[in-house]
Amino acid sequence: MTGNGTSGQRFEGRAALVTGASRGIGKAVAVQLAAEGARVVVNYVKAEDEAAAVVEEITSSGGEAYVHQADVGDEAAVKELLRFTVRRLGDLDVLVTSAGTVQDQLLAMMSVKQWDTVLGVNLRGTFLCIREALPFMLRNGSSSIVCLSSIAADKAGRGHANYVAAKGGLNSMVRSLAVELAPKGVRINAVSPGIIATSMSERVRHLAGDEILDQIPLKRFGDPDDVARAVCFLASDEASYVTGEILQVTGGFGL
Amino acid sequence: MNTNAGPDGRKNSQAPKAEWEASDEVALRVRTLTADNLELELDDVQMDSAFFELGAESLDLLDVAFALESEYRIQFPRTDLLERATDHFGEDALVKDGLVTDLGLELLREGMPELDPDLIKPGLRDIDVAKNITVGSFARITQRLIDAKATFPRTCAECGGTLVESEAMPEFECESCGVIVPVPSGDEILMQDLIELHERAAAAR
Numbered sequence: 001m002t003g004n005g006t007s008g009q010r011f012e013g014r015a016a017l018v019t020g021a022s023r024g025i026g027k028a029v030a031v032q033l034a035a036e037g038a039r040v041v042v043n044y045v046k047a048e049d050e051a052a053a054v055v056e057e058i059t060s061s062g063g064e065a066y067v068h069q070a071d072v073g074d075e076a077a078v079k080e081l082l083r084f085t086v087r088r089l090g091d092l093d094v095l096v097t098s099a100g101t102v103q104d105q106l107l108a109m110m111s112v113k114q115w116d117t118v119l120g121v122n123l124r125g126t127f128l129c130i131r132e133a134l135p136f137m138l139r140n141g142s143s144s145i146v147c148l149s150s151i152a153a154d155k156a157g158r159g160h161a162n163y164v165a166a167k168g169g170l171n172s173m174v175r176s177l178a179v180e181l182a183p184k185g186v187r188i189n190a191v192s193p194g195i196i197a198t199s200m201s202e203r204v205r206h207l208a209g210d211e212i213l214d215q216i217p218l219k220r221f222g223d224p225d226d227v228a229r230a231v232c233f234l235a236s237d238e239a240s241y242v243t244g245e246i247l248q249v250t251g252g253f254g255l
Numbered sequence: 256m257n258t259n260a261g262p263d264g265r266k267n268s269q270a271p272k273a274e275w276e277a278s279d280e281v282a283l284r285v286r287t288l289t290a291d292n293l294e295l296e297l298d299d300v301q302m303d304s305a306f307f308e309l310g311a312e313s314l315d316l317l318d319v320a321f322a323l324e325s326e327y328r329i330q331f332p333r334t335d336l337l338e339r340a341t342d343h344f345g346e347d348a349l350v351k352d353g354l355v356t357d358l359g360l361e362l363l364r365e366g367m368p369e370l371d372p373d374l375i376k377p378g379l380r381d382i383d384v385a386k387n388i389t390v391g392s393f394a395r396i397t398q399r400l401i402d403a404k405a406t407f408p409r410t411c412a413e414c415g416g417t418l419v420e421s422e423a424m425p426e427f428e429c430e431s432c433g434v435i436v437p438v439p440s441g442d443e444i445l446m447q448d449l450i451e452l453h454e455r456a457a458a459a460r
Contacts, residue, residue: 139321139322
């Protein structure tokens with residue numbers, strides 16, 4: 001039982017890797033997967049103490065979790081991340097790619113570094129994690145990948161062409177891979193959050209919070225747990241006939 | 256089983272390294288895994304069977320490769336010969352406008368001796384190489400990677416301790432300091448082999 005209104009141990013005995021799990025949505029996903037029985041590897045890139053705290057939160061509740069640092073845009077680091085995961089968990093049933101970054105700037109002033117960094121983490125990083133996970137996920141005959149996208153991929157806004165391009169590319173990649181991987185029993189979906197109360201969205205909420213709230217029919221910003229529940233649904237067998245879907249968790253933002 | 260013979264049993268003129276020949280045990284295992292994966296009878300899967308003629312799609316090849324990786328704890332190559340060799344020989348040196356160049360044909364003869372010699376001639380398209388990859392190709396590569404792992408240094412470069420092979424992953428772990436060393440990738444090993452074979456063949460010509 002998760003305490004979040006979800007009953008049962010949907011991930012009992014399953015092995016899961018969550019990238020970018022030291023805080024925000026990734027953290028909520030890792031904690032919820034573990035609460036529902038999954039053994040989890042918590043990946044982070046810089047926030048070592050916060051990642052360790054996530055592992056502590058899981059293990060102190062009787063769960064099993066391990067922490068591993070890796071920059072998902074770094075091919076060698078991702079290879080080692082996957083080796084570490086299978087070394088610790090013995091298998092890999094669920095992959096959640098949550099590592100992401102924003103570096104907003106008007107296009108005229110956007111540096112190549114800002115473009116490359118955002119595409120590198122959000123799109124290349126997702127590609128690398130999925131590619132390196134496949135040898136382990138294919139052999140299961142039934143495994144699930146969930147990628148964190150963003151409403152930004154569908155709702156135009158200024159100042160984040162790099163992020164929008166990355167998330168739009170991710171959505172297309174998810175649909176393409178759904179077709180490619182389905183014959184081998186690997187499902188892949190994305191969750192597209194709206195404005196979620198995390199450190200990543202702090203700037204936009206500070207600058208235009210009230211204006212954005214007016215556009216959200218449910219009249220509140222999302223909570224990381226709102227997104228985690230959607231991720232866990234797609235990762236679970238409850239979604240066994242769902243693949244290639246981009247599930248919006250936005251409170252109606254963008255309708 | 257001799258994987259150096261073409262479908263009609265002919266040997267190629269370029270003698271490959273002896274250790275490239277798959278043992279009977281490895282050959283049988285590759286055939287069995289392929290048959291299981293494609294839901295075929297073992298007798299339908301022979302060393303000279305081309306995967307695509309057996310009804311395999313690209314992902315099925317990966318599935319067989321991953322199964323072999325898991326069973327033998329090796330790292331199967333992720334790229335095909337022509338793609339792998341392009342980094343060394345240069346862009347357009349092996350494939351130009353979709354056609355395999357003379358140098359590309361030479362490398363295929365040297366590096367994939369089990370391919371039908373009648374296939375490797377001017378006008379060959381690169382996509383047709385992939386279509387003709389045989390079960391024997393996988394067996395040869397598997398044997399090569401098993402042999403490479405067997406000769407991998409077992410002394411830890413960090414502390415001089417003994418490296419022990421993992422029973423779960425394609426890697427070694429030092430008994431003393433715990434450092435983990437992945438087995439060399441198939442791409443690296445086969446690329447080194449190919450360069451060596453090519454230089455030897457060029458010297459012989």
